[in-house]
Amino acid sequence: FFFQxxxxxxxxxxxxxxxxxxxxxxxxxxxxxxxxxxxxxxSTLLRPLLLxxxxxxxxxxxxxxxxxxxxxxxxAGAAGVLEAQVLAERWSSLQDSLAALGEAWQEPLAWxxxxxxxxxxxxxxxxxxxxxxxPAGRMDLWLHLQxxxxxxxQSGRSPTQGVLIARTGNQLVAELRLQAPEPEAARxxxxxxxxxxxxxxxxxWPVPPRSGWAWCERERDHxxxxxxxxRKAWEGDEQSKGECQEDVMVVCxxxxxxxxxxxxxxxxxxxxxxxxxxxNAEIRPPRRGKGA
Numbered sequence: 582f583f584f585q586x587x588x589x590x591x592x593x594x595x596x597x598x599x600x601x602x603x604x605x606x607x608x609x610x611x612x613x614x615x616x617x618x619x620x621x622x623x624s625t626l627l628r629p630l631l632l633x634x635x636x637x638x639x640x641x642x643x644x645x646x647x648x649x650x651x652x653x654x655x656x657a658g659a660a661g662v663l664e665a666q667v668l669a670e671r672w673s674s675l676q677d678s679l680a681a682l683g684e685a686w687q688e689p690l691a692w693x694x695x696x697x698x699x700x701x702x703x704x705x706x707x708x709x710x711x712x713x714x715x716p717a718g719r720m721d722l723w724l725h726l727q728x729x730x731x732x733x734x735q736s737g738r739s740p741t742q743g744v745l746i747a748r749t750g751n752q753l754v755a756e757l758r759l760q761a762p763e764p765e766a767a768r769x770x771x772x773x774x775x776x777x778x779x780x781x782x783x784x785x786w787p788v789p790p791r792s793g794w795a796w797c798e799r800e801r802d803h804x805x806x807x808x809x810x811x812r813k814a815w816e817g818d819e820q821s822k823g824e825c826q827e828d829v830m831v832v833c834x835x836x837x838x839x840x841x842x843x844x845x846x847x848x849x850x851x852x853x854x855x856x857x858x859x860x861n862a863e864i865r866p867p868r869r870g871k872g873a
Contacts, residue, residue: 617663617664618655618656618664620712621712623667623668623711623712626649626654627668627675628711630672631709631711633698638672638676639668640669642666645664645665645668645669671751671753674751674754675746675753678753678754679709679746682702682707683701683702684702685700685702686701686702686738687699687701688736690728690729691728691735692731692732693768695724695728697728699725699728699729700725701740704738704739704740704742705740705742705743705744706725706726706729706740706742706743707745707746708725708744708746709747710746710747710756711748711753712748713747713749714745714747714757715747715790716790716791716793716794716856717790718745718747719794719856720855720859722744722745722759723858723859723862725743726740726743726759726762726767727762727767727771727774728767728771729761729767730761730762730763730764730766730767731764731767731768731771734764739761739764741761742759742760742761743758744757744758745757745758757863758863760864770858785832786829786830786833787851787852787854788848788852788855789814789815789824789825789830789833789834791815792811792812792844793855793856794814794856795807795811795814796808796810796849797852797853797855797857798810798856798860801860801861807849811840811844811848811852812841812844815840815843816840825838
């Protein structure tokens with residue numbers, strides 16, 4: 582897109598190339614389309630494939646291009662090919678992760694006022710998040726696991742664990758494993774959660790989800806350091822946006838709340854009530870020794 586001076590406007594201060602290149606470059610910038618999809622859009626494209634009854638299995642790039650043709654869901658040209666490859670890789674890794682857990686099975690379950698249709702793979706309850714693991718997905722797995730255990734007599738199946746599959750890099754893999762409770766303990770937990778729901782009915786959020794999770798997880802692993810991690814999640818840093826900037830958190834807690842004002846004694850109690858039992862049930866890989 583560089584022209585000679587004879588083809589453009591001459592100027593006594595700059596060369597012909599400089600004079601002509603700038604407006605042409607700016608015009609090209611305005612016409613550029615997105616070269617890659619945002620992560621939210623990628624998750625949105627994967628999510629319909631997770632619905633019950635889906636028969637599609639697009640494990641290669643060509644299938645993704647074919648199913649997106651005429652819909653404008655992928656960038657044009659080579660960028661679209663690369664995005665199709667990304668989506669195919671994620672879908673393939675998800676199918677591999679699910680297959681490793683066992684045969685699929687699903688039916689509605691109910692106990693008390695709770696009704697869900699958990700996804701089983703073998704004796705494992707599975708929840709899939711096409712994006713990164715978040716507190717909502719972790720709590721979703723916790724609820725599905727409690728209900729499956731509480732209704733074991735009804736279903737004739739007892740879960741041994743719960744697994745959350747979420748994105749790590751460009752793969753969808755098991756991000757969280759939870760030990761299944763005994764049926765009586767599961768019923769007690771569902772009753773406890775129902776009581777919390779009633780107690781917090783008038784609250785927008787009992788605690789900000791990311792900040793509350795950060796506090797609980799850090800306190801479990803390093804007692805006394807929960808505030809530091811929760812403040813980082815709430816206020817953000819150079820690498821990540823703070824939870825306080827999310828629109829729903831601004832509505833619930835206000836735009837001016839600092840971590841020191843938000844994270845008081847009651848914050849820790851509420852966060853522990855919500856996430857503590859889940860974190861205590863996490864199946865964690867054995868830690869390697871220094872010589873390993």
